[in-house]
Amino acid sequence: MKKLLISTAMLVVPFTAIADELSEDRVKQLVLEAIRENPGIVFEAARLFEEQQQANQAQAAAQVLADERDALERDPNAPVLGNPEGDVTVVEFFDYNCPYCRQVKPHMEALLAADPNVRVVYREWPILGEGSVFAARAALASRKQGKYVAFHWAMMDLNGRAEEASVIRVAESIGLNIAQLRRDMDAPEIDEHIQTSMRLSRAIGFSGTPSFVIGDSLAPGLIEADQMIAMVNQTRAAN
Template identity: 80%
Template structure:
């Protein structure tokens, strides 16, 4: 990191040197002398480095979105809420044991109530332990009983962690066939969905939940309904 900041600082120093005229060691000495005389240059260099990193990440993300758009938005193996024929797709990567994902629940409900032309694609991304994996598998399996929507909101509203016992209790409360649910949880399409979520999240550069893809925008972290609506409107305007 120190070397990277020194490299960035070179571009901010008030003099120019030619590599043929000075050794690398002497260039470093001059840069360090400049830093000692102008300490604020370190913060400028750090900011420049941060901006360069963000620009590179944005470029990589744009390339991934171009390649993976169909998988993100039209994967037949991913649950869809809202309007299935909506003109803007919101993709959410989430974990049932993520407290921020649970806080997104009312925000997502507000978005769906405010905009009837939004479709939401859910990417189950269980990264917070075995309970998360069990919950994700159960939720995906519930599609075979036509219960995903109801079950999803029930799991998001759990008190305490999503574990096998609490997930099964939630399934019972909404009238699901538990024996069928347990069988369906082992179907190959369940594992395929989870592995695809892992691959897409890594490729995009997401590091935690919740994370959203809305049009060409990436929104890692907790966002509220107003922010979602703004990004949806932006995506709609770009269509």
């Protein structure tokens, strides 16, 4: 609140006065006087405050991308689809119980079909309950049987919530050995993958699924194939 008050005060009080470290009570008094004379100034102050907040968030996210590029794009403990040697990486944070993640499936398939030189890194980010956690652990465990891709696409086609029973049905339908799958779900690398997803998503500032990192761009929310392709091409051109 004090930051917003100061933003408002700076619109109506000379900069030298602000530099004198006015008390909060004095700032409030000046702001109230300004509002009485020009009520619209509150909206202008709020706009300036919001712009500054967005700029700060963008700067912080850019720093995270620079610092965490290898963890995002080259983590050997993260599944990769598409061309493993591709020149542009798309990172998707997702949850099997997220309806928007399921809606992204055909767009991701279209991207992979349209661009043979793109690689997709999947970050399992189970944030929608115990069923999501079970599904993520099962998906990551399916790598030991070489069936992550088949399991992932089948889970994205699942009708209803991902819970233990439905996840096991999907696993059986693609020929996974269920006893081995359950053993592999407790592997330490699965804990590490999920913990890393949690850490990276918080650091970047993502608040929900799906969320994408494409080059230096962030795309929280559902994006369609055309937008993905455009962002990939933009990243390729920049590189």
